[in-house]
Amino acid sequence: xxxxxxxxxxxxxxxxxxxxxxxxxxxxxxxxQPQGNDTASGSTAEASASASAADNGxxxxxxxxxxxxxxxRHARSEGISQATLDEAFANVRYQPRIIELDQSQxxxxxxxxxxxxxxxxxxxxNQGRDKLAEHRDTAREMEQRYGVPAEIVVAIWGIxxxxxxxxxxxxxxxxxxxxxxxxxRQSFARGELMAALRIIEQGDIAAERMVGSWAGAMGHxxxxxxxxxAYAKDGDGDGRRDIWGSIPxxxxxxxxxxxxxxxxRDQPWGVEVELGSGFDYSQAxxxxxxxxxxxxxxVRPVNGGSLPDFNEAAVVVxxxxxxxxxxxxxxxxxILRYNNATSYALAVGSLADQIAGRxxxxxxxxxSEQPLTRSQVRExxxxxxxxxxxxxxxxxxxxxxxxxxxxxxxxxEGLVPxxxxxxxxxxxxxxx
Numbered sequence: 001x002x003x004x005x006x007x008x009x010x011x012x013x014x015x016x017x018x019x020x021x022x023x024x025x026x027x028x029x030x031x032x033q034p035q036g037n038d039t040a041s042g043s044t045a046e047a048s049a050s051a052s053a054a055d056n057g058x059x060x061x062x063x064x065x066x067x068x069x070x071x072x073r074h075a076r077s078e079g080i081s082q083a084t085l086d087e088a089f090a091n092v093r094y095q096p097r098i099i100e101l102d103q104s105q106x107x108x109x110x111x112x113x114x115x116x117x118x119x120x121x122x123x124x125x126n127q128g129r130d131k132l133a134e135h136r137d138t139a140r141e142m143e144q145r146y147g148v149p150a151e152i153v154v155a156i157w158g159i160x161x162x163x164x165x166x167x168x169x170x171x172x173x174x175x176x177x178x179x180x181x182x183x184x185r186q187s188f189a190r191g192e193l194m195a196a197l198r199i200i201e202q203g204d205i206a207a208e209r210m211v212g213s214w215a216g217a218m219g220h221x222x223x224x225x226x227x228x229x230a231y232a233k234d235g236d237g238d239g240r241r242d243i244w245g246s247i248p249x250x251x252x253x254x255x256x257x258x259x260x261x262x263x264x265r266d267q268p269w270g271v272e273v274e275l276g277s278g279f280d281y282s283q284a285x286x287x288x289x290x291x292x293x294x295x296x297x298x299v300r301p302v303n304g305g306s307l308p309d310f311n312e313a314a315v316v317v318x319x320x321x322x323x324x325x326x327x328x329x330x331x332x333x334x335i336l337r338y339n340n341a342t343s344y345a346l347a348v349g350s351l352a353d354q355i356a357g358r359x360x361x362x363x364x365x366x367x368s369e370q371p372l373t374r375s376q377v378r379e380x381x382x383x384x385x386x387x388x389x390x391x392x393x394x395x396x397x398x399x400x401x402x403x404x405x406x407x408x409x410x411x412x413e414g415l416v417p418x419x420x421x422x423x424x425x426x427x428x429x430x431x432x
Contacts, residue, residue, distance in 0.1 A: 052389075064094045099183065111365075119351065148193075156221055161219075168211060173193070196227050215338070235253070258338065271301050281416055377396045391406070
């Protein structure tokens with residue numbers, strides 16, 4: 001009953017005091033581009049925003065002050081102590097820059113090969129090897145405990161925060177209060193803000209040390225507060241879960257997350273493969289077969305030998321028939337639980353392989369292809385829908401529905417149904 005009252009109170013207050021802020025449903029996920037914080041893999045927006053976070057707080061709008069006061073009353077009714085509330089909200093500030101970042105949706109999307117060039121650079125690989133050597137005993141201990149290879153945990157650490165070099169400097173309380181008051185996903189941010197208060201209440205971290213990205217992701221491997229509550233572990237035995245200052249806690253928490261996400265001990269994430277000349281690309285991405293069944297269809301590792309022994313595996317072709325192909329198993333899907341983007345999962349797997357001394361991606365990418373902008377993807381969706389190939393509601397995001405509709409169109413036109421959107425395909429539809 002208290003929750004219903006609080007929700008009604010806040011919504012009524014915002015409607016009366018806040019100009020232009022409305023509740024919005026979460027945006028549809030682009031399943032090829034990393035979601036959330038991406039500081040370590042090439043985003044300068046987060047880095048520059050974090051660097052000036054301390055200077056970006058504006059004088060609190062009166063309606064924000066009222067919102068915070070109402071949220072404090074709600075949190076107190078939910079069992080958060082007055083001492084924690086005083087600590088967390090003593091200097092809370094509305095951060096306009098966070099709203100700018102939240103509302104921005106870049107028109108141009110990097111192709112996967114450009115993302116991987118940065119995320120799996122030679123510098124990142126060498127730093128990862130150094131970090132693994134520096135923390136080898138801890139990394140191997142967590143590998144034994146959770147069954148997740150040390151190089152996978154180190155790869156996530158590298159991609160999420162450049163091995164701790166940039167996990168953001170926004171106050172998590174500032175970030176989530178700002179987004180809860182004025183963001184696109186207000187309900188989500190309010191839930192995460194409550195989780196952040198519970199973390200402070202439990203004594204894992206002081207409010208002033210709870211820092212991270214503008215979106216509320218925290219620490220070396222960028223846990224949002226609810227994920228911290230569910231998966232964070234005390235790796236060094238000091239009674240606290242500190243993913244900001246304790247590398248054992250960081251490694252234990254990250255490995256536990258993947259283990260709980262379904263990581264299977266002693267299995268690889270996947271392997272780069274060659275596809276036979278008669279491969280049916282309509283089976284890529286979504287069809288799950290055993291490794292033996294894929295072998296019968298001509299799928300072979302690029303480096304020779306046998307395929308990993310997967311009961312359920314998929315062939316992933318992130319750049320279509322002219323780019324690399326990968327056979328991926330359940331551990332690839334566990335990485336997707338961490339960040340549901342094809343490019344992210346492939347970056348983690350490839351970086352981990354090379355940190356461990358294995359080869360990276362062998363086959364070349366179709367670098368001459370220019371990715372479609374978001375407005376071009378929206379036009380592609382509209383034209384496919386008009387031609388009878390359903391992609392759902394046009395939104396400029398290339399997800400599973402759009403890929404399915406594009407494949408249907410490619411089959412109807414006698415093209416290779418690889419579901420890879422190119423400028424030439426859009427031009428073909430424009431001439432239709």
